[in-house]
Amino acid sequence: MDDSEIVDLAFRRDETAVQMMQERYGRLCMTVAKRILPDERDAEECAGDAFLRAWNSIPPERPESLRAYLARIARNLALDRYDYNGAQRRSTALTDAFEELEQSICDTGDGPEVTAERQEFRSFINRFLRAESKDARVYFVRRYWYGQSISEIARECGAGTEKVKSSLFRTRSRLREAMKKEGISI
Numbered sequence: 052m053d054d055s056e057i058v059d060l061a062f063r064r065d066e067t068a069v070q071m072m073q074e075r076y077g078r079l080c081m082t083v084a085k086r087i088l089p090d091e092r093d094a095e096e097c098a099g100d101a102f103l104r105a106w107n108s109i110p111p112e113r114p115e116s117l118r119a120y121l122a123r124i125a126r127n128l129a130l131d132r133y134d135y136n137g138a139q140r141r142s143t144a145l146t147d148a149f150e151e152l153e154q155s156i157c158d159t160g161d162g163p164e165v166t167a168e169r170q171e172f173r174s175f176i177n178r179f180l181r182a183e184s185k186d187a188r189v190y191f192v193r194r195y196w197y198g199q200s201i202s203e204i205a206r207e208c209g210a211g212t213e214k215v216k217s218s219l220f221r222t223r224s225r226l227r228e229a230m231k232k233e234g235i236s237i
Contacts, residue, residue, distance in 0.1 A: 054117035061109040068109075072102050076118060080125035086198040087129040090136075097132055101125040122197070172235065179229050187222045190215050 052071055060068035080101045084094035101124040114120035180188050189208060193199045201219070205212045 057117060058109060058113060061106060062113070069102050069106050072105060072117070072121060076121045079118065080121055083122050083125045083197060084129040087126070087133055088136075093132050093136070094129065097128040098125055100128050104128065126196070175230075175233060175235060179226060183222060183225075186210070187218050190218050191222050194219055 054075075057068050057071045057075070060071065077098065080098035081094060084097040084101075085091065088094045088097065101121055104124050105121055112120075180191060183191070186208070190204055193204045193207075194201070199207075201212050201215050204210075205215045208215070
């Protein structure tokens, strides 16, 4: 059964959809949550909650990529749980990745202006990444979205760690320059 069939099941409110999502993407959601949360029980809860959240949002949502949709939900739930727990320290690859991008992150306030800025920034990042090479895109997303360490990226992509590091450095530099050109505050 492919992803579109699973989404169709969810649209028909067939609970088999949740089971199929868990079978197909349970490990992915757990991995995404574990990269953010130090407590495995919290990560398991966020991974499980991701399927419930997807069930409640489909319909009206019809995700183009169920994999990305579930990973985003799991990631957001894990970040919310992390904030809730109020942990003082965390030593994950995601922390290191966020520190690398710290100069390029938009304002985190609330309100319609900030919401519009976030949407504009999201569109900008998507355009920027489409213009990058496939390798640079893959390294960037694996590092700054999924929170993988440089050694994990290198191993899974069959590249050397220095190649990944230098690619990420060059991509961040190009991102900073593109942001300046677009007038996006750094």
